[in-house]
Amino acid sequence: MHRHTLLASALAVLMAGATSFAIAQDAPPPPPAAGPAAAMHAPMKQPDGHHGFGMHQHRFGDERGGVIGDLRSLERLYMEAGRSKDLAALYNDVLAKSQDPRVRDYVYQHLARLQARPANVDQAIATLRKGLDESLADEAKMRAEHDKMHDAWQKHAGAPAAAAQ
Numbered sequence: 720m721h722r723h724t725l726l727a728s729a730l731a732v733l734m735a736g737a738t739s740f741a742i743a744q745d746a747p748p749p750p751p752a753a754g755p756a757a758a759m760h761a762p763m764k765q766p767d768g769h770h771g772f773g774m775h776q777h778r779f780g781d782e783r784g785g786v787i788g789d790l791r792s793l794e795r796l797y798m799e800a801g802r803s804k805d806l807a808a809l810y811n812d813v814l815a816k817s818q819d820p821r822v823r824d825y826v827y828q829h830l831a832r833l834q835a836r837p838a839n840v841d842q843a844i845a846t847l848r849k850g851l852d853e854s855l856a857d858e859a860k861m862r863a864e865h866d867k868m869h870d871a872w873q874k875h876a877g878a879p880a881a882a883a884q
Contacts, residue, residue: 725819726855738826786813786822794829805835824850860865 790813797806810830817823835843873878 733785733847737831737847744798786817786819787825790822803833803836806830820854823853827853 790809793809794806797803797809805831810833813826814823814830817826827846831843831846831850834846834851
Protein backbone atom coordinates (compact mmCIF):
# COMPACT_ATOMS: atom_id res chain seq x y z
CA MET A 720 0.00 0.00 0.00
CA HIS A 721 2.86 2.35 0.86
CA ARG A 722 4.39 1.86 -2.59
CA HIS A 723 1.15 2.85 -4.34
CA THR A 724 0.90 6.00 -2.24
CA LEU A 725 4.51 6.86 -3.00
CA LEU A 726 4.04 6.29 -6.73
CA ALA A 727 0.82 8.32 -6.77
CA SER A 728 2.56 11.17 -4.93
CA ALA A 729 5.55 11.05 -7.27
CA LEU A 730 3.27 11.10 -10.31
CA ALA A 731 1.31 14.05 -8.88
CA VAL A 732 4.52 16.00 -8.25
CA LEU A 733 5.79 15.15 -11.74
CA MET A 734 2.57 16.33 -13.37
CA ALA A 735 2.47 19.51 -11.27
CA GLY A 736 6.08 20.28 -12.14
CA ALA A 737 5.52 19.63 -15.83
CA THR A 738 2.42 21.85 -15.81
CA SER A 739 4.17 24.72 -14.06
CA PHE A 740 7.16 24.35 -16.38
CA ALA A 741 4.89 24.42 -19.45
CA ILE A 742 3.13 27.52 -18.15
CA ALA A 743 6.46 29.20 -17.44
CA GLN A 744 7.66 28.40 -20.97
CA ASP A 745 4.60 30.11 -22.47
CA ALA A 746 5.23 33.35 -20.55
CA PRO A 747 6.84 36.12 -22.61
CA PRO A 748 10.47 36.88 -21.74
CA PRO A 749 11.09 40.00 -19.64
CA PRO A 750 12.26 43.08 -21.54
CA PRO A 751 16.03 43.58 -21.58
CA ALA A 752 17.30 45.94 -18.90
CA ALA A 753 19.48 48.91 -19.70
CA GLY A 754 22.13 50.77 -17.80
CA PRO A 755 25.14 49.84 -15.66
CA ALA A 756 23.27 47.25 -13.57
CA ALA A 757 22.39 45.29 -16.72
CA ALA A 758 25.99 45.41 -17.90
CA MET A 759 27.11 43.71 -14.68
CA HIS A 760 24.86 40.71 -15.39
CA ALA A 761 25.52 40.45 -19.12
CA PRO A 762 27.53 37.49 -20.41
CA MET A 763 31.27 38.11 -20.74
CA LYS A 764 33.10 37.62 -24.01
CA GLN A 765 35.51 34.72 -23.52
CA PRO A 766 39.04 34.72 -25.01
CA ASP A 767 38.05 31.93 -27.40
CA GLY A 768 35.24 34.06 -28.84
CA HIS A 769 32.37 32.34 -27.00
CA HIS A 770 29.95 34.14 -24.74
CA GLY A 771 29.57 32.73 -21.25
CA PHE A 772 29.19 33.45 -17.57
CA GLY A 773 32.71 32.54 -16.51
CA MET A 774 35.09 29.65 -16.78
CA HIS A 775 32.77 27.11 -15.13
CA GLN A 776 29.99 27.39 -17.68
CA HIS A 777 30.27 23.75 -18.84
CA ARG A 778 30.68 21.89 -15.56
CA PHE A 779 28.70 18.70 -14.96
CA GLY A 780 25.13 19.33 -13.88
CA ASP A 781 25.09 22.89 -15.17
CA GLU A 782 22.19 23.17 -17.60
CA ARG A 783 23.80 26.09 -19.46
CA GLY A 784 26.39 23.72 -20.89
CA GLY A 785 26.55 20.16 -22.10
CA VAL A 786 23.76 18.29 -23.83
CA ILE A 787 20.89 20.08 -22.09
CA GLY A 788 22.43 23.48 -22.79
CA ASP A 789 22.84 22.58 -26.45
CA LEU A 790 19.25 21.36 -26.58
CA ARG A 791 18.00 24.61 -25.07
CA SER A 792 19.92 26.61 -27.66
CA LEU A 793 18.62 24.46 -30.51
CA GLU A 794 15.05 24.71 -29.16
CA ARG A 795 15.31 28.49 -29.10
CA LEU A 796 16.64 28.60 -32.66
CA TYR A 797 13.99 26.23 -33.97
CA MET A 798 11.25 28.29 -32.30
CA GLU A 799 12.63 31.59 -33.62
CA ALA A 800 12.79 30.12 -37.13
CA GLY A 801 9.21 28.83 -36.88
CA ARG A 802 10.37 25.22 -37.20
CA SER A 803 9.02 23.85 -33.92
CA LYS A 804 7.70 20.77 -35.74
CA ASP A 805 11.32 19.72 -36.36
CA LEU A 806 11.93 19.53 -32.60
CA ALA A 807 10.24 16.11 -32.34
CA ALA A 808 12.84 14.59 -34.67
CA LEU A 809 15.62 16.24 -32.65
CA TYR A 810 14.20 14.88 -29.38
CA ASN A 811 13.84 11.37 -30.80
CA ASP A 812 17.41 11.51 -32.10
CA VAL A 813 18.69 12.47 -28.63
CA LEU A 814 16.66 9.67 -27.02
CA ALA A 815 18.25 7.21 -29.43
CA LYS A 816 21.77 8.39 -28.58
CA SER A 817 21.71 9.26 -24.86
CA GLN A 818 21.58 6.98 -21.83
CA ASP A 819 21.94 9.82 -19.28
CA PRO A 820 18.79 9.77 -17.09
CA ARG A 821 18.81 13.57 -16.67
CA VAL A 822 19.01 14.17 -20.41
CA ARG A 823 16.38 11.53 -21.15
CA ASP A 824 14.02 13.00 -18.54
CA TYR A 825 14.51 16.50 -19.96
CA VAL A 826 13.83 15.27 -23.50
CA TYR A 827 10.76 13.25 -22.49
CA GLN A 828 9.30 16.28 -20.71
CA HIS A 829 9.90 18.58 -23.68
CA LEU A 830 8.71 16.04 -26.22
CA ALA A 831 5.48 15.53 -24.29
CA ARG A 832 4.96 19.30 -24.06
CA LEU A 833 5.56 19.60 -27.80
CA GLN A 834 3.10 16.78 -28.52
CA ALA A 835 0.45 18.30 -26.28
CA ARG A 836 0.55 21.67 -28.07
CA PRO A 837 -1.69 20.78 -31.00
CA ALA A 838 -3.98 18.96 -28.54
CA ASN A 839 -2.46 15.51 -29.10
CA VAL A 840 -2.79 14.77 -25.40
CA ASP A 841 -2.84 10.97 -25.83
CA GLN A 842 0.57 11.01 -27.51
CA ALA A 843 1.92 13.33 -24.80
CA ILE A 844 0.60 11.00 -22.09
CA ALA A 845 2.20 8.01 -23.83
CA THR A 846 5.53 9.84 -23.96
CA LEU A 847 5.37 10.78 -20.27
CA ARG A 848 4.39 7.22 -19.36
CA LYS A 849 7.37 5.86 -21.31
CA GLY A 850 9.68 8.23 -19.43
CA LEU A 851 8.07 7.24 -16.12
CA ASP A 852 8.49 3.55 -16.95
CA GLU A 853 12.20 4.12 -17.67
CA SER A 854 12.63 6.03 -14.42
CA LEU A 855 10.84 3.31 -12.44
CA ALA A 856 12.98 0.60 -14.07
CA ASP A 857 16.15 2.56 -13.23
CA GLU A 858 14.93 3.04 -9.67
CA ALA A 859 14.16 -0.68 -9.28
CA LYS A 860 17.59 -1.57 -10.67
CA MET A 861 19.31 0.80 -8.25
CA ARG A 862 17.23 -0.56 -5.35
CA ALA A 863 18.15 -4.16 -6.28
CA GLU A 864 21.84 -3.23 -6.43
CA HIS A 865 21.56 -1.47 -3.07
CA ASP A 866 19.83 -4.47 -1.49
CA LYS A 867 22.45 -6.83 -2.92
CA MET A 868 25.28 -4.71 -1.54
CA HIS A 869 23.49 -4.44 1.82
CA ASP A 870 23.05 -8.23 2.02
CA ALA A 871 26.71 -8.78 1.14
CA TRP A 872 27.75 -6.27 3.78
CA GLN A 873 25.57 -7.99 6.39
CA LYS A 874 27.04 -11.38 5.48
CA HIS A 875 30.56 -9.96 5.68
CA ALA A 876 29.88 -8.14 8.97
CA GLY A 877 28.14 -11.18 10.45
CA ALA A 878 30.85 -13.73 9.50
CA PRO A 879 33.52 -12.58 12.06
CA ALA A 880 30.91 -12.36 14.81
CA ALA A 881 29.76 -15.96 14.15
CA ALA A 882 33.37 -17.19 14.02
CA ALA A 883 34.15 -15.59 17.40
CA GLN A 884 31.36 -17.54 19.14
